[in-house]
Amino acid sequence: MRHLLSTRDLSRDEAIELLDIAEDMADVQLREVKKLPTLRGRTVVNLFFEDSTRTKVSFEAAAKRLSADVISFSAKGSSVSKGESLKDTAQTLAAIGADAVVIRHGSSGAPLVLAQSGWIDAGVLNAGDGTHEHPTQALLDAFTLRRRIHGSASRGRGLDGVRVTIVGDILHSRVARSNVWLLSTLGAEVNLVAPPTLLPVDLANWPVSVGYDLDDAIDAQPDAVMMLRIQLERMHAAFFPNSREYSRAWGLDDERFARLRADSIVMHPGPMNRGLEISSRAADSPQSSVLEQVANGVSVRMAALYLLLSGEKGE
Amino acid sequence: MAESYLIRGASLADGTTSDILLDGGIIAEVGTGLSAAGARVVDADGLIALPGLVDLHTHLREPGYEQSETILTGTRAAAAGGFTAVFAMANTAPVADTAGVVEQELALGDAAGYATVQPIGAVTVGLQGERLAELGAMARSRANVRVFSDDGFCVSDALLMRRALEYVKAFDGVIAQHAQDPRLTQGAQMNEGALSGELGLAGWPAVAEEAIIARDVLLAEHVGSRLHICHVSTAGSVDVIRWAKARGIQVTAEVTPHHLLLTEDLISGYDARFKVNPPLRRREDVEAVRAALADGTIDIVATDHAPHPSESKECEWDAAANGMVGLESALSVVHASVVENGLLDWTDVSRVLSQTPARIGRIRGHGEAIAVGAAPEIVLYDPSASRSWGTADLAGRSVNSPYLGRTLPGRVVATFHHGYATVLDGAVLETAEIAAAAREARA
Numbered sequence: 001m002r003h004l005l006s007t008r009d010l011s012r013d014e015a016i017e018l019l020d021i022a023e024d025m026a027d028v029q030l031r032e033v034k035k036l037p038t039l040r041g042r043t044v045v046n047l048f049f050e051d052s053t054r055t056k057v058s059f060e061a062a063a064k065r066l067s068a069d070v071i072s073f074s075a076k077g078s079s080v081s082k083g084e085s086l087k088d089t090a091q092t093l094a095a096i097g098a099d100a101v102v103i104r105h106g107s108s109g110a111p112l113v114l115a116q117s118g119w120i121d122a123g124v125l126n127a128g129d130g131t132h133e134h135p136t137q138a139l140l141d142a143f144t145l146r147r148r149i150h151g152s153a154s155r156g157r158g159l160d161g162v163r164v165t166i167v168g169d170i171l172h173s174r175v176a177r178s179n180v181w182l183l184s185t186l187g188a189e190v191n192l193v194a195p196p197t198l199l200p201v202d203l204a205n206w207p208v209s210v211g212y213d214l215d216d217a218i219d220a221q222p223d224a225v226m227m228l229r230i231q232l233e234r235m236h237a238a239f240f241p242n243s244r245e246y247s248r249a250w251g252l253d254d255e256r257f258a259r260l261r262a263d264s265i266v267m268h269p270g271p272m273n274r275g276l277e278i279s280s281r282a283a284d285s286p287q288s289s290v291l292e293q294v295a296n297g298v299s300v301r302m303a304a305l306y307l308l309l310s311g312e313k314g315e
Numbered sequence: 316m317a318e319s320y321l322i323r324g325a326s327l328a329d330g331t332t333s334d335i336l337l338d339g340g341i342i343a344e345v346g347t348g349l350s351a352a353g354a355r356v357v358d359a360d361g362l363i364a365l366p367g368l369v370d371l372h373t374h375l376r377e378p379g380y381e382q383s384e385t386i387l388t389g390t391r392a393a394a395a396g397g398f399t400a401v402f403a404m405a406n407t408a409p410v411a412d413t414a415g416v417v418e419q420e421l422a423l424g425d426a427a428g429y430a431t432v433q434p435i436g437a438v439t440v441g442l443q444g445e446r447l448a449e450l451g452a453m454a455r456s457r458a459n460v461r462v463f464s465d466d467g468f469c470v471s472d473a474l475l476m477r478r479a480l481e482y483v484k485a486f487d488g489v490i491a492q493h494a495q496d497p498r499l500t501q502g503a504q505m506n507e508g509a510l511s512g513e514l515g516l517a518g519w520p521a522v523a524e525e526a527i528i529a530r531d532v533l534l535a536e537h538v539g540s541r542l543h544i545c546h547v548s549t550a551g552s553v554d555v556i557r558w559a560k561a562r563g564i565q566v567t568a569e570v571t572p573h574h575l576l577l578t579e580d581l582i583s584g585y586d587a588r589f590k591v592n593p594p595l596r597r598r599e600d601v602e603a604v605r606a607a608l609a610d611g612t613i614d615i616v617a618t619d620h621a622p623h624p625s626e627s628k629e630c631e632w633d634a635a636a637n638g639m640v641g642l643e644s645a646l647s648v649v650h651a652s653v654v655e656n657g658l659l660d661w662t663d664v665s666r667v668l669s670q671t672p673a674r675i676g677r678i679r680g681h682g683e684a685i686a687v688g689a690a691p692e693i694v695l696y697d698p699s700a701s702r703s704w705g706t707a708d709l710a711g712r713s714v715n716s717p718y719l720g721r722t723l724p725g726r727v728v729a730t731f732h733h734g735y736a737t738v739l740d741g742a743v744l745e746t747a748e749i750a751a752a753a754r755e756a757r758a
């Protein structure tokens with residue numbers, strides 16, 4: 001794999017291969033010595049134009065457990081916050097010999113621009129770009145779902161027939177986009193539920209069903225419900241009236257949670273607004289996979305880095 | 316003594332073949348077998364002669380943004396594209412909102428000599444959309460301004476727009492509106508539709524253009540004024556303008572070459588060369604603006620030539636500047652988009668790229684049919700040529716062309732302005748030579 005820019009262009013076989021390697025990486029995490037020598041001498045740069053401690057720490061842990069050298073640039077306190085261009089930053093990273101660049105950027109498409117630019121030869125891994133994609137988040141969500149459903153028999157399998165409902169701000173969510181493409185590639189049926197203002201105006205090309213009513217979606221007994229973080233600033237741009245109305249109509253409260261099947265999985269990419277899009281009872285229940293998602297994130301990112309860096313220089 | 320030119324054997328737009336003699340500051344003779352005595356002969360066998368092209372919408376960037384373009388470099392680009400007059404948009408620094416700035420632009424254009432530079436005045440002070448600029452002073456200045464526009468910004472305040480439309484009636488002016496509702500397009504990055512949703516780019520909905528056009532044609536009807544709509548880009552806008560014209564409202568409209576040829580799917584790779592405002596639209600919109608140009612609903616083609624330095628395009632999509640250079644390629648793009656498929660013939664091309672823009676802008680000495688006594692503004696175009704578009708085909712300071720690497724038909728072989736050549740054998744002539752010819756023509 002040369003780059004990992006989106007889940008949209010992953011084939012089913014590529015996705016399953018990555019998830020299977022993540023299983024191997026997860027096994028390593030159970031050993032006493034968690035570190036593999038695989039990427040010794042390789043340099044991974046974390047280039048974060050947007051703040052995200054959670055994702056950055058996860059990528060750092062993944063790279064270090066593969067014995068790579070890790071350099072982190074973040075928006076605060078470095079030149080990237082002072083208006084230095086993507087091009088100049090990329091050329092600097094090329095000069096210091098980066099083998100892979102993990103990029104988080106507020107502008108949709110920035111990882112693709114970097115990968116196609118010729119400014120740098122390194123593999124590019126998209127750690128979230130604007131409102132476009134967040135492929136490793138979707139991969140860790142798929143990994144988590146697969147483990148919950150297939151357990152130790154997960155290797156080699158997709159998510160065929162699994163019914164997943166994604167709820168919340170679809171319009172601005174890169175997590176939703178990456179999950180829509182990946183989950184459907186893996187055979188899942190994806191249902192989106194949101195206020196009409198927070199859905200793109202034209203979803204004709206998306207492999208999903210769409211509804212506005214969360215109660216209908218709950219009553220359909222999905223295998224998993226993924227709640228997205230809602231940003232309260234959205235109410236100032238008239239996407240919805242206020243947090244109370246949003247929560248009442250589109251929050252996974254205790255009552256809705258109680259109506260789910262006992263084996264329905266409750267997911268959230270974090271960080272959660274407890275009491276807003278998800279109740280604490282739902283978030284902390286055994287049905288919740290929130291903490292597993294975090295742990296699985298490291299395994300999935302190890303797999304992505306491994307595929308990017310082991311395939312590239314002809315081993 | 317200024318040189319005279321005998322253009323030998325050119326095809327005129329109506330299909331006839333003729334010699335054309337440029338002498339004494341006019342088209343002196345048109346006919347077959349004209350004498351070449353004392354004149355420099357230009358062989359125009361197989362070439363189409365059109366009246367010099369007139370662009371109602373050019374960004375020349377001077378004063379203020381000379382790293383992108385200057386009046387000299389921009390008019391070189393104009394000459395390369397067969398243009399003999401360009402209307403210079405007001406979004407310079409300082410803004411062209413006083414008589415002093417527009418007279419300075421006029422003088423720089425005259426001195427450069429590649430094309431007539433006709434300044435457009437700002438509608439509001441500093442393009443701020445708050446107070447009317449000194450429209451009358453600009454109209455009565457040596458620059459003789461008749462077109463006023465806040466282009467880049469929409470005059471979104473309905474009352475201010477009404478007053479501007481009314482006020483310029485005093486001197487037969489026209490307001491050229493950049494139709495874009497600012498609230499509906501906050502942060503907008505591309506056409507809103509299926510593709511913007513997939514790419515995660517904030518949408519620029521068609522209705523933000525159409526709603527302003529609908530409001531403005533009604534205002535123009537109410538006050539009996541002339542209104543011009545810049546860069547029409549959607550099928551819905553075409554419907555509104557068609558309705559307004561049927562009602563007898565004095566509205567004219569332009570479409571850019573890029574909106575005639577390119578569609579939004581080019582944006583899939585986030586290549587900022589395709590970032591422009593209004594954005595590239597759907598295939599259905601391209602078909603609609605083509606049909607509207609053919610049936611006269613859209614009156615003219617105007618380039619919206621918008622030069623930017625490379626760093627404004629070599630970056631992530633959100634950070635990139637809007638705009639494309641378009642003067643050099645305009646005739647070839649019109650050829651590719653509406654002539655090759657038979658929607659327009661060459662008479663129509665001379666109407667939409669020369670006669671009508673000159674009439675809307677009330678500029679004299681341009682847009683006249685090729686005939687004895689007319690202004691000696693002529694372009695010779697080789698319709699059988701074809702070229703892979705490259706930076707060598709650009710003559711301005713910036714290279715943000717969306718056509719690089721694309722094959723386009725035709726080639727401008729020669730351009731004549733004020734009776735002297737600015738382009739010969741497909742090459743733009745030297746700066747000093749043109750400046751001298753311009754001085755001589757004025758003398």
Ligand SMILES: [Zn+2]
Pocket residue numbers: 466467468493545546592593
């Ligand atoms: Zn404009």
